Amino acid sequence: MKRTKQMLLAATAGAALFALTACGGGGGGGGGTAADFSKDYSGSLNVWGFENADEVGTSRVDVADKTVGGNDVKVKLEAAAFDAQKFTTRAASGNVPDVVQMDRQFVATYAAQGLVMPVDKCFALYDVEPREYWYPQVIDDVAYGGDIYAVPQFYQPPAILLNTRVMDEVGVTIDDMNTSDQAAFLDAVKKMTVMDGANPSRMGFDPQGVSKAGLWMLSFGGQTIDKDGKPALDNENNVKAIEFLKEIYDAQGGYANAKSFVDSFDVFGDNNSYVADQVGGAVFDQWYPNVLTSYADQVQLGATPVMTQDGKPFTVASGSSFVIPTAAKNPSAACAWLISLTSPEAWQAAGEARAETTANDPGRHGINTGLFTGSPESDQAIRDAYVKPSDYPGFDQVIDTYYTVAANGQSFGSSPAGQQIQTELQNAVTSALLGEKAPADALKDAQDAAMRAYNQVAG
Amino acid sequence: MANTMTVETTAGTRVFKTSKYNRREALAGYLFISPWIVGFLIFTLGAMIYSLVISFTYYQLATNTARPAGLANYEALFDDPKVMMSLGNTLFYAVLAVPLEIIFALFLAMLLNNVRRGAGVFRTLYYLPKMTPAVATASVFFLLLNGNQGAINKGLAAIGIQGPQWLLDPNWVKPSIVLMTLWGVSGTMVIFLAALKTVPRDLYEVAQIDGAGPVRRFFSITLPMISGAMFFNVIVLTIAALQTFDQAYLLFYRDTGTGAPDASLFYAIYLFQQAFRQFNFGFAAAMAWLLFLIIMIISLVQVKLGNRFVYYESER
Numbered sequence: 001m002k003r004t005k006q007m008l009l010a011a012t013a014g015a016a017l018f019a020l021t022a023c024g025g026g027g028g029g030g031g032g033t034a035a036d037f038s039k040d041y042s043g044s045l046n047v048w049g050f051e052n053a054d055e056v057g058t059s060r061v062d063v064a065d066k067t068v069g070g071n072d073v074k075v076k077l078e079a080a081a082f083d084a085q086k087f088t089t090r091a092a093s094g095n096v097p098d099v100v101q102m103d104r105q106f107v108a109t110y111a112a113q114g115l116v117m118p119v120d121k122c123f124a125l126y127d128v129e130p131r132e133y134w135y136p137q138v139i140d141d142v143a144y145g146g147d148i149y150a151v152p153q154f155y156q157p158p159a160i161l162l163n164t165r166v167m168d169e170v171g172v173t174i175d176d177m178n179t180s181d182q183a184a185f186l187d188a189v190k191k192m193t194v195m196d197g198a199n200p201s202r203m204g205f206d207p208q209g210v211s212k213a214g215l216w217m218l219s220f221g222g223q224t225i226d227k228d229g230k231p232a233l234d235n236e237n238n239v240k241a242i243e244f245l246k247e248i249y250d251a252q253g254g255y256a257n258a259k260s261f262v263d264s265f266d267v268f269g270d271n272n273s274y275v276a277d278q279v280g281g282a283v284f285d286q287w288y289p290n291v292l293t294s295y296a297d298q299v300q301l302g303a304t305p306v307m308t309q310d311g312k313p314f315t316v317a318s319g320s321s322f323v324i325p326t327a328a329k330n331p332s333a334a335c336a337w338l339i340s341l342t343s344p345e346a347w348q349a350a351g352e353a354r355a356e357t358t359a360n361d362p363g364r365h366g367i368n369t370g371l372f373t374g375s376p377e378s379d380q381a382i383r384d385a386y387v388k389p390s391d392y393p394g395f396d397q398v399i400d401t402y403y404t405v406a407a408n409g410q411s412f413g414s415s416p417a418g419q420q421i422q423t424e425l426q427n428a429v430t431s432a433l434l435g436e437k438a439p440a441d442a443l444k445d446a447q448d449a450a451m452r453a454y455n456q457v458a459g
Numbered sequence: 460m461a462n463t464m465t466v467e468t469t470a471g472t473r474v475f476k477t478s479k480y481n482r483r484e485a486l487a488g489y490l491f492i493s494p495w496i497v498g499f500l501i502f503t504l505g506a507m508i509y510s511l512v513i514s515f516t517y518y519q520l521a522t523n524t525a526r527p528a529g530l531a532n533y534e535a536l537f538d539d540p541k542v543m544m545s546l547g548n549t550l551f552y553a554v555l556a557v558p559l560e561i562i563f564a565l566f567l568a569m570l571l572n573n574v575r576r577g578a579g580v581f582r583t584l585y586y587l588p589k590m591t592p593a594v595a596t597a598s599v600f601f602l603l604l605n606g607n608q609g610a611i612n613k614g615l616a617a618i619g620i621q622g623p624q625w626l627l628d629p630n631w632v633k634p635s636i637v638l639m640t641l642w643g644v645s646g647t648m649v650i651f652l653a654a655l656k657t658v659p660r661d662l663y664e665v666a667q668i669d670g671a672g673p674v675r676r677f678f679s680i681t682l683p684m685i686s687g688a689m690f691f692n693v694i695v696l697t698i699a700a701l702q703t704f705d706q707a708y709l710l711f712y713r714d715t716g717t718g719a720p721d722a723s724l725f726y727a728i729y730l731f732q733q734a735f736r737q738f739n740f741g742f743a744a745a746m747a748w749l750l751f752l753i754i755m756i757i758s759l760v761q762v763k764l765g766n767r768f769v770y771y772e773s774e775r
Contacts, residue, residue: 085735092520113738114521198621199607210718256627260606326521419736426718434720436629449541456739 034118034147035324035331037125044074045333049101049322051081056371059353060346067340073333082106084419087325091115096325098334104141104152104321105418108229111149112416112457116323118147122335137317138374140411144229150321151338155374156285157315157406158215162302163273164394166192166202166280177205177281179219180307182244190251192280199257206262206273206282209245209255213429214412214422215283216241219306219314224425225413229458231421231450233428234443242432242439255433267291274299285318286402289369289395296365301394303401305408315405316412319374344381347373351382358386367395372406379406420453514744525741532745542746545729546753548633548722553700556637560696561689564644568651569681582652589645597709600639601626604710611638626710632722636706647692654688655681683770690765694758701754702727726750 045068050057065075082102090096102110110116123130130139134152142150160177167173167188176188185205192204207216214224222237249255265273268291273279275298283306292299305313322341324334340346351371358368370387373379383403389396415421428446432439514532516525536542567585574581588596603610604625612622625635662680671679682689704727711719712728726746734743 085731088520088735088738092523114519213718256606256624259627260608260624263601264605264608417737420732423718423732423736427721428718430718430720434627434629436721452539453737453739456737456742 033326034121035328035335037122037335038332039125039336041068041330041332041336042071042073043330043333044076045099045330045337046097047075047077047099047101047337048080048082048087048097049099050077050079053079055353055357056350059349060341063343063346063349064337064341068333068337071333071336073330073337075337087115091325091327094327096327098324098328098330099338100323100325101320102150102323104138104150104317104319105412105414105422107142107150107321107323107418108144108414108416109418109420109457110323111144111147115326116149117326117328117331118149119151119324119335119338120148122151122324122331122339123148125335126339128339133377134374135317135376135406135409137409137411138319141317141319141414142321144414144416150323151342152319152321152374153342154319155372155379155406155409156287156318157372157402157409158212158283158285158318159303159305159315159401159405160205160281161274161284161288161398162281162304163277163279163300164302165300166277167302168300170280172280174302174304177304178307178311180309180311182247186247186251189248189280193252195253198253200252200261202278202280203252203258203261203282204280205248205252206258206279207245207248208283209249209433210426210429212283213241213245213425215306215316216245218316218410218412219308220244221309223413224421225415225418227413229413229415229417230454231415231417231424231447233421233425233450234440234447238443239439242429242443245429246433246439249433254435255430270295274301286369286372286406289398289402293364293367293369293395296367296390296392296395299394301398303398305401305405313405313408315409317409342373342375344375344378347371347375347378347382348385351386354382355386365392366390367392367399369395369399370403372402376407379403415454416457417450417454421450424450424453510744510747513740514748516741518740518744520738520740528741532741533749535742536745536749541724541729542726542749544721545724545726548724549701549703549726552633552636552703552725553697555633556640556700556703557693557696559637559641560644560647561692563641564647564692565651565689567644567648568655571648571652572655582649585648586645588643591643593705594709596639596642597706597713600635600642601710604635604638627720629720629722632711632720636703636710636723639706639710640700640703647696650688650692651685654685658684686769687771690761690769693765694761697757697761698754701750701757704728704731 050061053061061075061077068075078097082100084106087096087100087102100116107116111118120130130148135155138152138155139148142148142152160179162174162177164174167177170191172188172191176184179185189204192202193200194202209216217224217235217238220237220241222235222241223232224235224238226232246255249258252258253261261278262273265278266276267273272292272295273282274292275295289301289303292301305315308314322338324331324338328334350373354371355368358364358366367390368386368388371379371382373382387399424446428437428442431437431445432442436442437445513525515528515530517528517531518525571578571581571585602608606612606622606624606627609622609625611625615622623631625631625638658681662684663676666676666680703725707723707725708728708731711723727750730743730746730750733739733746
């Protein structure tokens with residue numbers, strides 16, 4: 001009947017309308033200018049961050065809370081991971097927290113939008129010289145247009161974590177795992193790899209080719225972001241890096257088969273890839289050896305840095321940071337809290353807390369892998385006070401390698417299109433490794449897309 | 460409001476005085492539906508109008524300012540190859556997913572329709588996937604679809620078939636999302652089940668006496684009698700398929716540290732990235748309106764074609 005048809009048409013139209021509500025906006029927002037930070041602050045402080053905080057996080061928060069507590073500031077901590085959509089919509093409404101934790105690679109994007117404020121004056125107010133207190137490469141990550149837009153924390157340098165049991169089994173030495181000698185490296189990878197049909201049952205080496213694509217490209221002398229913040233994905237050295245990664249994966253059944261195998265790893269569990277001898281080596285950030293301390297009796301570890309093509313140890317800066325939104329209601333309290341949170345005193349408290357955990361938890365086998373704070377001064381202080389030789393020489397060598405390589409880190413650079421550059425880079429590497437596109441073509445397409453994003457943001 | 464009501468009768472037009480009772484009833488009706496009307500006006504119609512305005516501007520979130528852009532955002536849609544790529548992926552998925560969802564849901568509904576004992580239990584069990592959060596479903600499918608260790612490929616290997624790399628091979632990315640979609644087909648199934656319950660049993664009995672087999676009965680009785688529900692499901696599923704977001708996002712984009720194959724870039728995901736990753740709200744709004752137009756056109760074509768095949772019992 002006519003009415004039935006009308007109802008169907010109405011239902012159709014109604015459902016279709018929802019396609020349009022995907023995009024809305026709001027009012028409010030700020031201007032992206034620095035606040036007049038002052039030591040005379042009060043009120044409350046709202047913080048987003050510290051999801052699943054361990055003793056390192058909570059001990060530092062205690063120190064920072066105590067600092068601002070002296071001015072009767074009440075801190076409300078929302079322990080949640082950074083959510084771009086939530087932050088964006090809240091920014092649109094003007095109802096933002098005073099402090100937000102986010103990955104350092106995203107800071108310039110939000111800075112360019114005027115959503116977060118520069119913190120240079122905050123540092124100046126408390127006599128912090130950022131380029132002296134933090135590693136320069138760490139500060140470079142959060143600098144944009146000559147200003148610093150975030151207070152950084154942590155510096156997780158990636159290096160190659162070796163399974164020396166697998167290496168010994170097939171006669172591969174640590175010297176063979178030198179990425180600047182590509183032919184020897186590939187031979188070592190092939191020796192350690194065990195195939196089951198088309199799929200690997202043991203990977204000689206997991207380069208984490210997509211998630212660590214930037215590391216590989218920079219180690220080959222390439223770049224992802226140029227000094228002006230523009231994307232530089234089609235750099236010819238980037239192409240060489242992908243070609244090398246493809247050779248590594250092809251020696252182990254190809255990217256798709258290798259990735260599926262890696263996806264099945266019990267990364268944090270009792271049957272992790274080092275306990276189960278599923279890898280001969282893999283690129284990991286410094287936090288992973290800390291996870292493996294629980295399995296010290298079951299693993300045999302070593303470590304070596306990724307090398308530049310001229311044979312020098314190399315790593316990249318990565319980690320998180322804290323920003324103060326432009327529309328924050330209490331920027332002065334936020335500034336004081338952040339300076340305290342990342343102070344040598346706070347890191348000292350974190351070092352103590354970690355040492356206590358190490359001593360009280362027999363499952364850690366007395367191994368303290370140290371903390372990589374982003375500040376060389378705090379790193380060294382914690383290492384001197386708490387990182388001692390253990391009963392596990394392999395772990396000691398791993399810890400030493402990560403500490404040594406940290407000084408050789410390089411920043412990816414910062415860009416207002418940082419998020420999109422990162423996304424395009426990873427998608428391009430995925431396409432190239434899967435064989436969808438030739439590496440040069442994939443990077444050219446990624447460069448075009450990233451450049452479009454850059455032009456949209458930078459005008 | 461006038462206090463009269465005009466009614467056409469066989470004896471001519473008669474004018475009645477509207478009673479206070481009727482006015483109160485009408486007022487109560489409006490009051491009851493007012494939450495929806497207010498919600499619709501603000502959160503749907505208001506958002507639509509706002510997004511239409513934004514689509515003709517360069518909108519700056521931080522300052523809540525917008526520079527006029529004319530048609531630039533719409534022109535940019537055709538300059539950005541990812542828009543067409545994501546649209547192509549989405550259309551391909553819709554063409555693949557909708558017929559399979561219809562067939563699978565109808566199959567399940569017919570099975571349930573024939574269950575006599577414990578029908579309620581089975582209906583509940585079959586509806587459970589719809590109640591499962593999408594994140595949980597995606598996590599399970601992420602494991603099931605693993606090319607090496609996943610249960611699906613292990614099952615295929617048991618019968619001598621080498622399963623594909625579902626989540627990595629560009630040719631299998633969209634079928635893997637379709638598989639996940641089929642898992643949640645129970646909403647469609649329930650509509651079919653309700654329609655099947657309305658088919659008079661005597662039609663089948665008469666057909667059976669006339670010698671019609673099960674296949675003939677299905678095509679000559681079942682299908683025409685439930686064609687209204689079929690039509691509704693096709694339209695709703697098509698719209699949902701063209702707006703697909705969560706399945707693809709959860710399988711391929713939830714971890715920002717890993718790349719995703721181009722084949723997994725759906726239109727709604729690219730729209731989301733433009734709005735909330737790149738703050739390109741004008742462009743994203745233009746994308747939303749393009750999708751709206753596409754959905755409207757497809758729906759109108761379906762309605763036009765559907766009217767030829769749909770059997771409305773009350774029109775007889």
